[in-house]
Amino acid sequence: MPRFDIPARIIEQPQLAHGIFLLTVKAPAILDSANPGQFCMLEVKYNNSSDPLLRRPLSIYKTRANGQISFLYKEVGKGTRLLSKRRPGEIVRVLGPLGQGFRLIDDRPQCILVGGGLGIAPLLLLAERINQSGKLIILIGAGNASEIPTIEDFSGLTRYFHIATEDGSLGQRGMVTDLLAQTLREITGMAQIYTCGPWPMMKAVYYMARKKNIPCQVSLEAAMACGIGLCLGCAVPKSDSQGFLHVCREGPVFDADQVNWEYSQ
């Protein structure tokens, strides 16, 4: 799988809601080999500065035919704050596409995508891909409506689209797992779940899936230094207690039953 470390020009970076940015860069080489669920490592420091030292991992959110890639991210600390200050025309170094993305399962006519907050980021490309083949059910949850400003990107993709917010500002009041419980009661036949969001949410989704014998793929996060398997820093314990998964190389997408969910981050 070819990967590239390239200086990419920023096309635009609007702030969509408080602290949430949609960064679009021109990176045709990366786009050409990108699969749903893959990510990139973005340099956030300026020029030859050494602080912050490390790049930041961000999922590939959206791709366009003209060679543009978008990242949807939240400002949570120093690195994302610096990145958010970047203006159109400036250059940001991007390494990608990285990791193993979602695996499409041919004999699963129903795909259920479960996203929590900005955990929706790696799910859009997947949704677009599935939409061409089978039945797509999208379930999204967040604290409130402003945490998921790009919801329209998803809502147009399928009739089976449901949303829950904890404060009731959008969709049903409650959790995305409430939506999943309803869906699992209604569907019949073979299904596949894909999920990304906060660890406790993914854990709950996995346990619900397991009860119904529905296979579940999860996209995990871990602190990363290199993003390409050099440092072995991005470890997450395996379910069988036999060592660790490496999120950047074997993931970020894993079959949920490979992961030790009782480990707390």
Add this chain to the structure above:
Amino acid sequence: MIHQKNPITQSPNLSIKIGSLVLKNPVLLASGTCGYGTELDGLLDLDQLGGIIVKGISIKPSPGNPPPRLVETPCGLLNSIGLENVGIESFIGDKLPWLRNVKTSLIVNILGNSVEEYAEIAKKLDGAEGVKAIEVNISCPNVKAGGIAFGTDPEAAANVTRAVKKATDLPMIIKLTPNVTDITKVARKVASAGADAISLINTLLGMAIDIKSRRPALANVFGGLSGPAIKPIALRMVWQVVRAVDIPVIGVGGISSPDDALEFLMAGAKAVEIGTATLVRPGTAENVLAGIRDYMEANSIQNVDDLRLPE
């Protein structure tokens, strides 16, 4: 850096000798930051480099420490990977075949829990086709001596050196830990015990606390500090060791640019290893090499050794 080029008659000679080992240039990849080489495929042309030092190998495969294993610090990185590696058997069977096709010198970093283990791994590598040298990491805990690292005890360091020397004919580089009060003491000991070269520094012991969760930020509590933050310390120690021993010294610690590397070469290092900088930018080593070449050309310096400052 000086960029103006005064063309000289001959292009500079970048090759260097470390004991019986000839490297085509002085730029190496540091252990633990370049995996087993394959991970860099397509992002860095390994064929261009003087050498690659693969991740520390132990007798048995080891899972390493629990996460979190990484914390970023100002201009630095704290890691507590632990000993995670595939083990010597799998290294020779699964990793070595690919590495044999790379046109650079392969150096294998080894670590053990006892003097006997170091010797055993060295013996296994002795006959392994493709391995050009061994770098002995003596900064991991010596379980038998109650958790003291071999590298902090000059006597223990010398014992490991002698044992590995006996077990293999391969050139042997002893890699020192900076977590000592006098680095020259250990350096002198391992030199007289038969080391062919010394590399330094490994990471500096450090820690960070997450004030939100009110817990140490690394699951292992302590970790090793690397990156630009440690460069002045590494440079000082290289300077000291170069002047304390007669064997070649390889400089490591915070090197991310040609200028950084040149400082180490001027301090008297024969070669440099690029560590954390490869994690940040996979192509760093090639850039460092090109910059050294440019500098030598621009300043009409013929040999790498000539970069060393006069005493």
